[in-house]
Amino acid sequence: MNELSPVQKNELRLAVLRVLAVRHPSALTARQIAHRAAAEVDFAIRETDVVSALELLRSLTPPDAEAIPDPLGATLYWRATGNGVIALERRHNLIGKD
Amino acid sequence: MTPQGKIGRLPRAIREELCIRLDEGQLGPQILPWLNALPEVQAIMARDFEGEPVSAANLSNWRTGGFQEWAKRRARVDRTRELSVLAAKLARAGGATLSDGAAAILSGQLLDAMEKLDDLAENADDGKTDPAARAALFGNLAKAVSALRRGDHEARSLEHDAEKIKLAGETLELARQKFRRETCELFTKWAADERARSIAESPMDNAEKIEQLGQLMFGPDWRTD
Numbered sequence: 630m631n632e633l634s635p636v637q638k639n640e641l642r643l644a645v646l647r648v649l650a651v652r653h654p655s656a657l658t659a660r661q662i663a664h665r666a667a668a669e670v671d672f673a674i675r676e677t678d679v680v681s682a683l684e685l686l687r688s689l690t691p692p693d694a695e696a697i698p699d700p701l702g703a704t705l706y707w708r709a710t711g712n713g714v715i716a717l718e719r720r721h722n723l724i725g726k727d
Numbered sequence: 728m729t730p731q732g733k734i735g736r737l738p739r740a741i742r743e744e745l746c747i748r749l750d751e752g753q754l755g756p757q758i759l760p761w762l763n764a765l766p767e768v769q770a771i772m773a774r775d776f777e778g779e780p781v782s783a784a785n786l787s788n789w790r791t792g793g794f795q796e797w798a799k800r801r802a803r804v805d806r807t808r809e810l811s812v813l814a815a816k817l818a819r820a821g822g823a824t825l826s827d828g829a830a831a832i833l834s835g836q837l838l839d840a841m842e843k844l845d846d847l848a849e850n851a852d853d854g855k856t857d858p859a860a861r862a863a864l865f866g867n868l869a870k871a872v873s874a875l876r877r878g879d880h881e882a883r884s885l886e887h888d889a890e891k892i893k894l895a896g897e898t899l900e901l902a903r904q905k906f907r908r909e910t911c912e913l914f915t916k917w918a919a920d921e922r923a924r925s926i927a928e929s930p931m932d933n934a935e936k937i938e939q940l941g942q943l944m945f946g947p948d949w950r951t952d
Contacts, residue, residue: 640739651804652811655838656831668800671739697828706832 637672638682643717644669645682646693649709650717656697656706659683683707693717733781734789736771746797749790755783807842814838840868917944 633641644666649657657665663679686694693713696705709717734742741762748758762768763780772778811834818834847860917923917940926939941949 651807652835652838654815654831655811655835656828657835657839661835661839697831699832700829706828706835708831708835 633672633674633678637670638678640670641666641674641678642682642685645679646686646709646713646717649694649707650714653709653714656708658704658706662707686713732788732792733772733776733779733785735793736775738767741765741767742793742797745789746794749794750798750801755786759783759786806845807838810841810845811838814841837868844868913944 645662647669648662648665659676659680662683663674663676666679666682667674683694683696686692687696691712692710693716694707695710696707698705734745737745745758745762748761759781763772768781772780814834814837815830817837818830920943922943923940926936926943929936931939
């Protein structure tokens with residue numbers, strides 16, 4: 630599978646944020662998010678693409694997403710922050726935040 | 728799945744805007760001029776459709792196909808929001824002692840199961856339900872709720888244990904204070920006793936002195952083993 634283009638990455642970030650914001654305050658695994666985000670975009674995605682998108686959303690200041698580690702394992706659960714929910718409502722453009 | 732047809736080839740953002748306009752009740756004569764004037768649309772039509780603009784027939788097809796899918800997705804988003812609120816309430820109600828992060832994880836697990844059940848219910852409307860799959864999902868939901876209760880019980884049990892440890896610590900401290908007081912009392916009493924003084928001042932080693940003083944002070948209650 631090819632690397633996503635910058636436009637596709639941006640679209641995926643918005644799709645991932647949409648998946649999380651709609652489900653706020655619930656936290657999901659990257660796999661669960663990838664499954665849902667796949668229905669939101671017109672191109673094929675991998676779980677690693679979703680993890681990259683999540684990492685970027687987490688690295689923003691303030692962050693749009695946060696990770697909660699499973700207390701009994703290594704799995705990370707992701708959820709939108711309040712800022713992420715608001716950011717999506719404003720539909721701000723994430724292009725250029727790489 | 729990538730939508731087909733002229734409108735299906737357009738970028739998602741444009742399709743989204745088009746669907747919103749259709750949803751608002753706009754008609755072809757309002758929509759087509761706007762759509763065909765967009766540079767992205769013109770570029771795609773030139774590249775893939777020999778420059779033929781989007782027609783009323785294309786829009787009509789979209790209205791019965793892609794737009795219906797979009798409306799379904801939109802209704803689903805609203806339902807997912809409601810389910811998410813419900814899952815969060817369940818997680819909170821069942822596990823008042825859970826941390827915020829643990830409640831979010833649990834809520835996500837409940838929501839995942841609920842969404843799958845919702846999928847099955849939707850398929851049931853289309854006559855595609857698999858009873859075994861539905862039963863398995865109910866089982867998962869029951870497991871998630873049971874995990875929630877177990878987590879809650881464990882949290883309460885930990886609290887109870889912590890309380891017991893605290894009480895044991897306090898009891899030990901009280902016993903220590905009592906022991907010190909009693910030692911001082913015994914010292915006062917036996918310091919004045921000739922027999923005790925003679926043992927204490929004798930040249931015996933400490934172990935022997937303790938043994939003899941123990942027998943003197945406690946009699947048969949003194950045990951050497």
